[in-house]
Ligand SMILES: Nc1ncnc2c1ncn2[C@@H]1O[C@H](COP(=O)(O)OP(=O)(O)OP(=O)(O)O)[C@@H](O)[C@H]1O
C-alpha cells in the first residue's frame with residue numbers, strides 16, 4: 029500500500045533520516061519504533077511533504093507520489109495525526125473535524141460528521157466546545173478523528189499515547205485495531221513499545237536515522253534488542 | 269445635545285475607517301506575523317484608480333468596482349512579487365521590506381501623478397448631509413458607519429462558514445497542520461492579501477469621500493493610525509483590530525474637541541504618547557490573540 033525507498037531528510041547539516049526503506053502492506057499495522065531523536069517524526073513529515081526530503085521514492089497504492097505536495101497526498105488518501113495532537117485550539121471541535129474533511133468535494137456532508145460522532149460520542153457531546161479546552165485524551169481522539177475525516181486509505185499516527193492516561197492509551201490502541209479491522213492501513217510511531225508491538229503486524233526500529241532492526245512484531249517482542257533500543261542504548265551488550 | 273451626537277458620529281465613522289484598515293493589517297499579520305506598511309499605499313492606489321476611472325467617464329459604481337479589483341490585484345501582486353520570495357524569512361525582514369515597498373510606491377505615485385492633491389468629484393449622496401431630527405449628519409460619516417458594520421459581519425460569516433474562510437483561520441492558528449488538512453499554502457497567502465486589499469479599497473473609498481481629494485501620501489496617516497489600532501487592540505486579533513480602530517477614532521475626535529486650537533498640531537503626537545502609556549499597562553493590547561499553546 030505504502031512503500032518508501034531510500035528516504036533521506038536533512039535539516040541544514042543535520043541528517044535526521046539517512047536513506048531508509050520500508051513498506052506497509054494493505055490492511056497492516058506497522059510500528060515505527062525508536063528512541064528520542066531517531067528520526068520518526070521526520071520520516072512522517074517527509075511522507076506528508078511537510079519537509080522536503082533530500083532523496084527518496086514514495087509510492088502510495090501503486091502511484092509514485094514523490095513529487096506531490098501535501099494537499100495532493102491528502103487527496104490521494106494518506107493523512108497524519110501529528111505528534112503532540114496539534115488540534116486547532118481556538119476552533120470548535122466540529123470545525124476541527126470539518127477541516128479534516130476539507131479536501132472532500134462535499135466537505136460539509138452531515139452524514140460523514142455523524143458517522144464520526146457515532147464512533148466518538150465524547151466529541152459529539154463537545155462539538156461546539158473550543159478544541160483547546162478539551163482534555164489531553166480528548167484532544168488526541170479529536171486529532172485522530174480529524175485525520176479520519178478525509179476517508180484515508182493510509183493513516184499515519186505519531187505517538188498517539190504521548191502524555192495520556194494509561195486507561196485512555198488502552199482505548200486508543202483498541203481503536204487502532206478496530207480501524208485496521210475495517211481495512212485501514214496504519215503506520216504507527218510509538219514510544220510505547222510493548223503495547224504497539226502487541227497490536228502491530230510488523231515493526232521497524234529506527235536509530236540515528238537508520239533502520240536498526242525490522243521484522244515480525246511477535247518475534248520482536250521476544251528480542252532483547254527492542255528493549256535496549258527503546259531505552260536508547262546503542263549497544264545492548266554494553267548495557268548488559 | 270445635537271453637537272454631542274455629531275461628535276459621536278464623527279468618532280464612529282473615523283474609527284470605522286481605522287478599523288477597516290486595521291482589519292486588513294491584522295489578517296495579514298495573523299498569517300505572516302508582520303505588519304505590512306505598504307498597506308497604506310493600497311489606499312492611495314485605490315484613490316488614483318477611482319480618480320482616473322471617473323475621469324474617463326465611467327459611472328460611479330463601475331469606477332468603484334474597477335478600483336476595488338485593482339486594489340485587490342495590487343495586494344495579491346505585492347505578496348507574489350515582494351513577500352513570497354522571502355517566505356520563511358524572519359518577520360522582521362518582511363516588515364523592513366514592506367517599509368521599502370511603501371517608500372518606493374510613494375515615489376512612483378509622486379512621479380506618475382504629481383505631488384499636488386487632486387480633487388475628487390464624488391456623487392452627491394457621498395458628500396451631502398442628512399438632517400435627522402435636527403441633527404446634521406454627514407453622508408460619508410453615516411455611510412462609513414453602515415459599511416463598517418456590514419463588512420465586519422460579512423467578514424465574520426466568511427471566516428466562520430466558508431471553506432476559504434475556515435482555511436484562513438486554521439492557517440493562522442497552525443500553519444503546518446493546516447497543510448495537513450490539504451489546504452494549499454499559496455492559495456491562503458493570496459487570499460489573505462486579497463482580503464486585505466479589498467478592505468483597504470473600501471477604507472480608501474470612505475477616506476477619500478471624507479477628505480475629497482487624492483494625494484501620493486494620503487495612505488500614510490491612516491495607516492499609522494491603523495497600525496496603532498492593531499497594537500492597542502492586540503496584534504493579530506481581528507476583534508481587537510476593530511476595537512482598536514474605534515478606540516483611536518474616539519480618541520482623535522475627543523482630542524480635537526478638548527485641545528485648544530493652538531495645540532491641535534500636537535494631536536497626533538499626543539495620540540502616540542497615549543499609546544505608549546497604554547502599552548505600559550496592557551502590553552498585549554485590549555483583546556490579545558490567545559497565545560498558542562506550547563506543543
Ligand atoms: N525542524 C528541525 N530543524 C532541525 N533539526 C530538526 C528539526 N526537526 C527535527 N530535527 C532533528 O532531527 C532529528 C530527528 O528528529 P525527529 O523529531 O524526527 O525524531 P523522533 O524520532 O520523532 O523523536 P521523538 O521520539 O523525540 O519524537 C533530531 O536530532 C532533531 O533534533
Ligand SMILES: [Mg+2]
Nearest residue numbers: 068069070111
Ligand atoms: Mg517524534
